[in-house]
Amino acid sequence: MASASRAALSSIPLFHEKLLKSNRILAVCGAGLSAASGLPTFRGAGGLWRNHNAVDLASPDAFEADPGLVWLFYAYRRHMALKAKPNPAHHALAELARKIPGFKCLSQNVDNLHVRAQHPPNQLSLLHGSLFSLKCSESPQCSWTDPLNTADPLCPALAPASEDSVDPTKPLPLLDPSKPLADIPASELPHCPECKTGLVRPGVVWFGEMLDEGMLDEIDGWIEKEVVDMVLVIGTSSFVYPAAGYAERARTKGRTSVVTVNLEITEKDWGRMKEGDFGFEGDAAVLLPVLLG
Numbered sequence: 001m002a003s004a005s006r007a008a009l010s011s012i013p014l015f016h017e018k019l020l021k022s023n024r025i026l027a028v029c030g031a032g033l034s035a036a037s038g039l040p041t042f043r044g045a046g047g048l049w050r051n052h053n054a055v056d057l058a059s060p061d062a063f064e065a066d067p068g069l070v071w072l073f074y075a076y077r078r079h080m081a082l083k084a085k086p087n088p089a090h091h092a093l094a095e096l097a098r099k100i101p102g103f104k105c106l107s108q109n110v111d112n113l114h115v116r117a118q119h120p121p122n123q124l125s126l127l128h129g130s131l132f133s134l135k136c137s138e139s140p141q142c143s144w145t146d147p148l149n150t151a152d153p154l155c156p157a158l159a160p161a162s163e164d165s166v167d168p169t170k171p172l173p174l175l176d177p178s179k180p181l182a183d184i185p186a187s188e189l190p191h192c193p194e195c196k197t198g199l200v201r202p203g204v205v206w207f208g209e210m211l212d213e214g215m216l217d218e219i220d221g222w223i224e225k226e227v228v229d230m231v232l233v234i235g236t237s238s239f240v241y242p243a244a245g246y247a248e249r250a251r252t253k254g255r256t257s258v259v260t261v262n263l264e265i266t267e268k269d270w271g272r273m274k275e276g277d278f279g280f281e282g283d284a285a286v287l288l289p290v291l292l293g
């Protein structure tokens with residue numbers, strides 16, 4: 001099938017026309033949304049953390065094998081996210097939610113920046129949890145959680161992850177792969193205050209872990225309830241499932257516009273777009289206020 005013309009696919013006036021007629025909009029957001037806030041993405045340059053692939057550290061096995069290393073990785077990301085600020089893209093999405101009750105935002109990001117941009121909570125689903133929620137690693141046997149913990153550092157042993165470099169243009173000392181990382185014994189990591197035996201872990205969804213079933217059912221129900229007029233796919237490589245599957249799941253042939261907002265849109269991406277879809281290449285923090293404003 002001939003792909004739609006590039007001019008139509010990237011036309012802001014045509015996009016605005018469709019937006020005006022849209023009552024049910026779904027957004028699927030990824031790390032690119034927070035790039036302008038200074039937070040590294042997973043597969044871009046930021047994909048590596050001290051020669052470790054971020055994806056390898058985000059797993060129960062990695063935590064089991066070396067909880068100290070995984071906690072340093074998360075303590076570093078907590079520290080960076082606390083220093084970061086929501087950018088105009090987060091605010092544009094929050095503004096859209098206030099304007100359109102039928103707008104629902106799904107985010108893969110765990111940096112809490114949507115919440116800090118005052119995104120209406122009933123129109124936001126954090127698919128992969130949050131860096132700032134804590135839970136017991138013995139869950140579900142132990143139900144202890146701390147929904148919002150912003151301690152930085154979380155404990156003395158993790159202080160190296162909160163040390164800023166004297167020269168702000170230099171990476172954190174912790175990131176210097178030439179500097180060996182101190183081995184942190186589990187005894188120096190926070191333990192569950194309820195069961196006393198389990199280690200505290202970040203309240204994020206790791207690879208190989210189920211997402212919250214109640215949240216998944218609620219999203220499925222929302223998609224199936226009525227036609228979705230528009231799906232905004234913002235700053236994501238659409239690599240991780242089930243998040244990556246929502247755009248096509250929500251598409252009703254001939255009715256739903258899938259709108260890609262990404263720093264890089266490849267020829268393959270353009271070729272996959274259908275009549276009525278849109279593609280806008282650039283920084284989400286620059287594009288979203290123009291598109292949604």
Ligand code: BV8
Pocket residue numbers: 029030031032033035036041042043044055058108109110128204205206207208209210211234235236237238239240241242243261262263264282283284285
């Ligand atoms: C699940 C939280 C059911 C933690 C994350 C084997 C066993 C089990 C499951 C699987 C398996 N094989 C495959 C799977 C499924 C697996 C999966 O998808 N794997 C991938 C690697 C193929 N999924 C799961 O495991 C999920 N659970 O399926 O449960 C199950 C359970 C057991 C057994 C069977 C099935 C759980 C996945 C959740 C993992 N947790 N995060 C943490 O953050 O540390 S994932 C994490 O990585 C993010 O949350 C996000 O989802 C993903 C990174 O993707 P992006 O956000 O898109 O970021 P990326 O860097 O890739 O791309 C950035 C994009 O932005 C780029 O396109 C770039 O061009 C663009 N960009 C950059 N700058 C800008 C920009 N765009 C605009 N403006 C800019 N300025």
